[in-house]
Amino acid sequence: MTPTQSLEDVQPDIDITESVESALKEANAAELNVLLESVTISEALRVVLAFTPDERDSLIYLISAELASRLIDEAPLELAGELIERQESEKAAEIFDELDSDVQADVIAELDPNDAEAILASIKPEDAAAVRRLTEYDPDTAGGLMLADAFKFRADQTVGAVLRSLASDDEDLERYNGQHPYIVDEANRPVGVVSLRGLLTAKRSVKLDEIMVAPMTVTANASLTALQDLFNDHDFLGFPVVDGSGELVGVVSRTAVDAAILARAEGENLRMQGIVGDELRTMPLAIRSRRRLAWLSANIVLNIIAASVISAYEETLAAVIAIAVFLPMVSDMSGCSGNQAVGVTMRELSLGLVRPKDAMRVWLKEVSVGVINGIVLGILIGIVCWIWKGNPYLGLVIGLALAVNTVIAVSIGGVVPLLLKGVGQDPAVASGPLLTTITDMAGFFLVLSLATLMMPLLLQ
Amino acid sequence: MTPTQSLEDVQPDIDITESVESALKEANAAELNVLLESVTISEALRVVLAFTPDERDSLIYLISAELASRLIDEAPLELAGELIERQESEKAAEIFDELDSDVQADVIAELDPNDAEAILASIKPEDAAAVRRLTEYDPDTAGGLMLADAFKFRADQTVGAVLRSLASDDEDLERYNGQHPYIVDEANRPVGVVSLRGLLTAKRSVKLDEIMVAPMTVTANASLTALQDLFNDHDFLGFPVVDGSGELVGVVSRTAVDAAILARAEGENLRMQGIVGDELRTMPLAIRSRRRLAWLSANIVLNIIAASVISAYEETLAAVIAIAVFLPMVSDMSGCSGNQAVGVTMRELSLGLVRPKDAMRVWLKEVSVGVINGIVLGILIGIVCWIWKGNPYLGLVIGLALAVNTVIAVSIGGVVPLLLKGVGQDPAVASGPLLTTITDMAGFFLVLSLATLMMPLLLQ
Known part of the structure; x- marks a missing residue:
């Protein structure tokens, strides 16, 4: 590595797919390692996923367990489980052993129980026990996100002991990147934390209890939102995690929490588009199709x-067939206005700026926007309708219906996610369909009932 | 702080809004500080935003500049700018001075140029110059995300000098949480980096060039995606940033990159719902309404x-008015199927698993799902239609149209985001409307042209 090596040198923008393909055909393990190491891990994963499942299995089998573990760490969870499960048990265990304990627990939860047992049986018993403990925690809690082992010392150890441990050749320092050493009592409860400054400036013979300060801890069941707030409020890179009895069970890092928050935001984004579960196009067709259908059938x-609602007004429609042209427009435009309101509420929810009890305040704010936008859009569509169909009263019916329905749509769109959240439902998955159904019904009803009322004028 | 203080103790679940309101009425600055410090910063922001803009201004004016700066750091950018801009200039400068240099640059970019100049004139000239430099970088690049100052030394300084600097009383250590000290040459170019282990294990008299290793650097214009890959591939907590001439201009941290990636995902989520720009309900009504209308008008x-398309088939509709009942269903169902495909493609794009050139592969994958789901949904809706309207041929028309349109919708939904990305457009903002328009047109056309063809059978 030259002193001035910069990002561009590290990431050549060439596609290694073809070279990987020929190395794979020759079963050239060394070449595969070199090729996949030459690009970023996300690009390496992209290349690997372009192969068929069987080719992928051979490739994972050929490359080093360390590289395979990084690919698996980068892959979405379900795929990670599949990649490991399809390896023969020895190779699977070897790759598994390279993963961090929090990832191990997540992967185990994805596996078929028999495969999971086989893998756990093949790693060190104490590691297996740690993974089993981790799988008991909800993934989006401190327990589910933590690394199962902490960098810990006793209060009567010296600064020199910590420094020697840091300097030893094992992976500790890398793994505890930026973490602080914690001091535990005889019952393994955290009683202190030593700052880097403390370690660097104290004499090596000083006992840790002379320079330690009281640690802030989180309980293993602390939620992701609570962790987000905590890291937001404090500059630390990690917190020690304690179980119900106050024992130190691991360390949760800022990096793990940030990654989980990003995954949550992306999952929410997908559910709002009607994708429930972690779909990737590399998954089997049957699963992809079935999951999408479940949501579509509802x-x-x-x-x-x-x-x-339309069916109930067929007579009106038959009398003024032009209305059929505008029904989908009114429902689509209202749906769009409502979705905007859903978007803003979901955002404010994720930023922690609103809570379910703020529903009334949100509703008032949305009504103001809805009235203005409803009037503007209603006038626009009314004029279009008048010019197109040559009847000002038809324009009035459609414009008025859209104006009123816009107010309804933003009210529902703004408030429904809060109400769903308030009753413990997932606002991302249900807000859209609920919104669409109600605004469709209201829109159809408004257009058709107004048209029925004004029928003599429309038939002029 | 007691040794076993845990998360629950830190975050009491009480609402401080009323207490803050009365403290604000009494202009009790000390009480306001205490109250807002007693909750998480995101909760404090939520409380502050519930007040009217004028009340908010008084509150920000009363509390300490340090607390105000944390609220402003927590707030979305546009709001952050507004909060500062509405303070009198002395207070504004005081709060501004407490912000990190990257946040300062972001805030300055939000301000009216006159206000920005006034604030920059009131802080230290060298700080102002650093902020001006930072504002020249695109916010989502290494230059825009970095802190403008690095923890740097010369190669002939000793380990002891670094340790003394770490131990000194300034904010360095906190600010460079987990960062490594960089070594620069006489032209301020980074030539080395010292590991924590190196610092801890070397004698204090050792010169830095004996223990330093060559640093990896990023250029100031490195994109967010490149930074994401880099932090993904390396366990470091920060990278030194160099300008075009190789000079060290700052440090970009993993935390800043993670936050920017989350903000990007959330912005994308909003744009997919039709919210362009950073809307919060606390913004002025005129801005919120205008921005939403811009998107709706298109x-x-x-x-x-x-x-x-419907208008072109009014005769067919008039003959079989029941078709009008099913037109919105076909368009809505196809739209939902298409949105699922959009969601998966957007996700795979953000994970780096697909690129624009993969459009054909994605299309084939989507067609398979589309055919299966189209057949299932087509049969379902066909049967519903047959039973409801008593005509099997009407069921056939509607079912067939939905089946074919589902394939069209998933094809468009899967591929359009890639094509938009390929031509440099924002897939989040344009995919939805494009998809809806095309699937609506295709759906209406399929239903109405099939109905026209089969008219004699439908009139039985």
Whole structure:
């Protein structure tokens, strides 16, 4: 590595797919390692996923367990489980052993129980026990996100002992990147933490209890949101995690919490688009299709409910067939306005700026926007309708319906996520379909009932 | 702080809004500080934002500049700028001075140029110069995300000098939490980095060039995606940033990159829902309304294009009015299927698993799901239609149209984000409206043209 090596040198923008393909055909393990190490790990994963499942298995089998473990760490969880499960048990155990304990626990939870047992049986018993303990925690809690082992000392050890441990050749220092050493009592409860400054400036013979300060700890069941707040409020890179009895069971790092928050935001994004579960296009067709259908089938029922409103007004429609042209417009435009309100509420929820009890305040704010936008959009669509179909009263019906329905849509869009959250439901997965159904029904009803009322004018 | 203080103790779940309100009425600055310090900073921000803009201004004015700066750091950028701008200049400068240099640059970019100049004139000239330099970088690059000052030494300094600097009373150690000291040459170019282990294990008289290793650097214009890959591939907590001439200009930390990636994901999420720009409900009504309308107005045009298909078939509709009941269902269901495909593609894009050139592979994967789901949904809706309207041929028309349109929708939904990305457009903002328009048009056309063809059977 030259002193001025910069990012561009590290990441050549070439596609290694073809070279990997030929190395794979020749089963050239060394070449595969070199090629996949030459690009970023996310690019390496992209290349690997472009192969068929069987080719992927051979490739993972050929490359070093260390590289395989980094690919698996980079892959979404479900895929990570699949990649390990499809290896023969010896190789699977070897790769598994290279993973961090929090990732191990996540992967184990994805595996078929028999495969999971086989892997746990093949690693060191104490490591297996640690993984088993970790799998008992909810993934999005301090327990689920922590590394199972902490960098810990006793109060009567000296600064010199910590320094020697840091200097020893094992992986500790790398693993505890930026973490502080914790001091535990005889019952393994954290009683102190030593700052880097303390370690660097004290004499080596000083006992740790002379320079330690009281640690802040989190309980293993602390939620991701609580952890987010905690790291937001404090500059630390990690917190010691304690179980119900106050024993130190691990360390949760800022990096792990940040990654979990990003994954949560991305999962929410997907669920809002109607993808429940962690779909990747490399997954088996049957799973992808079935999961998407589950969500779509529920939507069919909601659509039938909305469509029944139109069905009730077939006579009106038959008399003024032009209305059929505008029904989907009114429902689509209202749906868009409502989705904007959903988006803002979801954002404010994720920033912690609103809570379910703020529903009334949110509603008032949305109504103001809804009234203005409803009037503007109503006038626009009314004029379009008038010019297109040559009847000002039809324009009035459609414009008025869109104006009113915009207010309804933003009200529902702004408030429904809060109400769902308030009753413990997932606002990301249910807000959209609920919104669409209600605004469709309201939009169809407004257009068709107004048209029925004004029928004599529309038939002029 | 007691040794066993845990998360629950730190975060009492009480609402301080009323207490803050009365402290604000009494202009009790000390009480306001105590109250807002007693909760997490995100909760404090939530409480502050519930007040009117004028009340907020008084509150920010009363509390300490340090607390105000933490609130402003926590707030979304646009709001951060507003909060500072509305303070009188002396207070504004005092708060500004407490912010990190990267946040200062972001805030300055939000301010009215006159206000920005006033603030920069009131802080130390060298700090102002650093902020001006930072504002020249794109916010989502290493230059825009870095802290402008690095923890740097010369190669002929000793380990002892670094340790003394770490032990000195300034804020360095806190600010460089987990960062490594960099060694620069006489032209301020980074030539080395010293590991913590090196510092801890070397004698204090050892010169830094004996224990330093060559540093990896990033250039100031490195993109967020490149930084994400880099931190993904390396366990470091920060990288030194160099300008075009190789000079050390700052340090970009993992924390800053993680925060920017999360903000990018959240912004994308919002844009997919039709919210362009950083809307919060505390913003002025006119801005919120105008921004939402800009996006909706573009949608009206697309809707008119789609509706014109219906208009072209008014005769068919008039003959079989029941079709009007199913038109919105077909378009909504297809839209949902398409959105699922958009969601998966956006996710795979953000994970780096697909690129624009993978469009064909993605399309084939989507077509398989589309065919299966199209057949299932088509049969379902066909049966519903047959039973409801008593005509099997109407069921056939609607079912067939939905089946075909589902394949079209997932194809477009899967591929359009890649194509938009390929031509440098934002897939989040444009995929949805494009998808909806095309699937609406195709759906309306399929239903109405099939119905026209089968008219004799439908009129039985």
